[in-house]
Amino acid sequence: xxDEALIVLENVNKWFGPLHVLQDVDLSVARGEVVVVxxxxxxxxxxxxxxxNRLEPIDSGTITFDGRQLPAEGRALARLRSEVGMxxxxxxxxxxxxxxxxxxxxxxxxRKEKPAVARERAMSLLERVxxxxxxxxxxxxxxxxxxxxxxxARALAMQPKALLFDEPTSALDPEMVxxxxxxxxxxxxxxxxxxxxxxxxxxxxxxANRVVFMADGQLVEQATPAExxxxxxxxxxxxxxxxxxxx
Amino acid sequence: MSEFLHVLTDHWSLFGQGFGNTVxxxxxxxxxxxxxxxxxGAFRVSPIPALRWFGGSYVNIVRNTPxxxxxxxxxxxxxxxxxxxxYFTAATVxxxxxxxxxxxxxxxxxxxxxxxxxxxxxRALGLTFDQVLTQVVxxxxxxxxxxxxxxxxxxxxxxxxxxxxxxxxxxxxIPAYMAEFGEPQFYVLLxxxxxxxxxxxxxxxxxxxxxxxxxxxx
Numbered sequence: 062x063x064d065e066a067l068i069v070l071e072n073v074n075k076w077f078g079p080l081h082v083l084q085d086v087d088l089s090v091a092r093g094e095v096v097v098v099x100x101x102x103x104x105x106x107x108x109x110x111x112x113x114n115r116l117e118p119i120d121s122g123t124i125t126f127d128g129r130q131l132p133a134e135g136r137a138l139a140r141l142r143s144e145v146g147m148x149x150x151x152x153x154x155x156x157x158x159x160x161x162x163x164x165x166x167x168x169x170x171x172r173k174e175k176p177a178v179a180r181e182r183a184m185s186l187l188e189r190v191x192x193x194x195x196x197x198x199x200x201x202x203x204x205x206x207x208x209x210x211x212x213x214a215r216a217l218a219m220q221p222k223a224l225l226f227d228e229p230t231s232a233l234d235p236e237m238v239x240x241x242x243x244x245x246x247x248x249x250x251x252x253x254x255x256x257x258x259x260x261x262x263x264x265x266x267x268x269a270n271r272v273v274f275m276a277d278g279q280l281v282e283q284a285t286p287a288e289x290x291x292x293x294x295x296x297x298x299x300x301x302x303x304x305x306x307x308x
Numbered sequence: 309m310s311e312f313l314h315v316l317t318d319h320w321s322l323f324g325q326g327f328g329n330t331v332x333x334x335x336x337x338x339x340x341x342x343x344x345x346x347x348x349g350a351f352r353v354s355p356i357p358a359l360r361w362f363g364g365s366y367v368n369i370v371r372n373t374p375x376x377x378x379x380x381x382x383x384x385x386x387x388x389x390x391x392x393x394x395y396f397t398a399a400t401v402x403x404x405x406x407x408x409x410x411x412x413x414x415x416x417x418x419x420x421x422x423x424x425x426x427x428x429x430x431r432a433l434g435l436t437f438d439q440v441l442t443q444v445v446x447x448x449x450x451x452x453x454x455x456x457x458x459x460x461x462x463x464x465x466x467x468x469x470x471x472x473x474x475x476x477x478x479x480x481x482i483p484a485y486m487a488e489f490g491e492p493q494f495y496v497l498l499x500x501x502x503x504x505x506x507x508x509x510x511x512x513x514x515x516x517x518x519x520x521x522x523x524x525x526x
Contacts, residue, residue, distance in 0.1 A: 139431075140434060144434075147429070147432035149425060153425035155430070155448075156426065156448060157447050166430075166435075167434060171433060171434040171435060171439075216433075219433060
């Protein structure tokens, strides 16, 4: 793992009305690092993830990506977002476009690649996530697990420097969780920089370099997965783990 | 019955000219208000507060003004500013400006039917605001926009008759001429109603065609 930081959050604060959802959050993610963010619902972990590509603007503090501070709305922000892939809980595949068109849209419209070149890469990515045979179908014709794998291929098609996952398996039927986690695990092994908000403790254990625990908008503790699961330091983390691991 | 038919056949040229101008008014104002209304709709959903404010103010002011007042403003007030407008042009501009406010709201409500996640995913890929709108949101919004859009256009087609009050010879002006010829008003009005039915039919067919076409792609 390289030491150079790709994503740096400093003193980040955000309010939703009176609710202080991010409180003085500091976090640094190194190039090639896989950081898993866990915590009870409403702890601000999704907001944290979405703040990194400014889908949620923050109220104070700074976020730096690859040495540059996040720009405000406009073309500069669009350019930055094209370098950060994002995978959503609800997949958000473009409903009016085929699977192949979903994966090609970014490269063709944002990067201005030739459609033939974009198509070739899109097909090889669909091959990789095991959906190549469904390339001409529409998203609604696929299962949730398949849709989420397409969403990962769509993010990868932009050849991003980092991938953000916002609860990628929370909307899936249990038997489809594995196929999505398999793809994510193989990306992690290949050295993709990833920030993953999830409730999948198994994934956190075997794929993460670091686990970050959030509660009530604060970053409560962070450690390697082995250390965190064996020996959580804070009361909040012990309480959280006891609730999810006893079943 | 023959008297009913004669009302039309004896005055072909008047009916032709009247309805011809109605169609002309309608087509120009339809294109104009679709362009202006789409632009205003884009303003209303844009991330820039000043544009949102402008779009909102336009809709609130224009939509709440009676159409006859918009006409009067363009026909009587604007020429006082040394702008040379003939009656027909003034009528087209009035219809365009007025209808654009309604089109804008149809566009905006159509955009709101598209799940927010669709635009979010497009933004996350790095698409710019206009690309998000044209590539992802509007194509999906079109389907739900068709019925209200057609209602607005049909209302606009009928609103063209207001122009008769401002010296434009369109279908709404025909009864006044026919009264001078001493033709029975009831038959004249029936023919005008039939004329509008004939003009509106293609719009209804277009609506059905578009609804069917866009129902498949999903």
